[in-house]
Amino acid sequence: MPGWNQRLTKSLHQAKSQPESRYFQLATLTEDLVPANRTVVFRYLDETDHSLVVVSDTRSAKWSELALQPKASVCWYFSKSREQFRFVVHGEGYTRETAPQLIDKQWSKLSDAGRKQYFWGLPGSARQSNAPLRVTQDMSQAPPHFCVLKLIIKSVDYLSLQGNPQYREKHWLDEAGQWVSQPLVP
Numbered sequence: 001m002p003g004w005n006q007r008l009t010k011s012l013h014q015a016k017s018q019p020e021s022r023y024f025q026l027a028t029l030t031e032d033l034v035p036a037n038r039t040v041v042f043r044y045l046d047e048t049d050h051s052l053v054v055v056s057d058t059r060s061a062k063w064s065e066l067a068l069q070p071k072a073s074v075c076w077y078f079s080k081s082r083e084q085f086r087f088v089v090h091g092e093g094y095t096r097e098t099a100p101q102l103i104d105k106q107w108s109k110l111s112d113a114g115r116k117q118y119f120w121g122l123p124g125s126a127r128q129s130n131a132p133l134r135v136t137q138d139m140s141q142a143p144p145h146f147c148v149l150k151l152i153i154k155s156v157d158y159l160s161l162q163g164n165p166q167y168r169e170k171h172w173l174d175e176a177g178q179w180v181s182q183p184l185v186p
């Protein structure tokens, strides 16, 4: 297991009682080369390809931004253990068409409130009235725009604020595809 993976697993364990520690920021690049940042929910770490897995909507900007430029950044701060992980990732998107089992599994894990969000209408479009957004559709199956994003980790910049001095470490893949790491001046 790469060193960063051990650190992340430990941080997640220490933050088990803090639901907000499962949110991280995902930054993509817009067509106009402007960084676009937003918060998403961490679902799980896929140990087979070292990806952070997130669920989302193909109609949202992040989907098309990742299609244009799959390189993206994740920033994740664990307030209890005072650690920051910055990941450079390669984003891959999956839908019911390309990965039905993955989609069904992630859909089955969503609460009703989580599922409803996918039936409110086109994300980011103008609301026609102030009336509440009602959902009358059958929510048992994921709609076609429900997607899973796999953010495959390519490098990690880790910073711990626990000690004095702080501790910073870089992790990356060498030419043989092995994870290597190097402590850095914070």
Ligand SMILES: Cc1cc2nc3c(=O)[nH]c(=O)nc-3n(C[C@H](O)[C@H](O)[C@H](O)COP(=O)(O)O)c2cc1C
Binding pocket: 023, 036, 037, 038, 039, 040, 041, 042, 054, 055, 056, 057, 060, 061, 062, 063, 123, 124
């Ligand atoms: C705490 C929190 C968690 C969120 N989790 C997700 C998520 O898991 N997936 C998602 O697509 N959007 C999530 N959002 C909404 C996004 O931050 C964003 O507003 C939305 O996806 C539209 O982003 P985009 O147009 O840049 O793609 C979350 C927002 C917050 C505040």
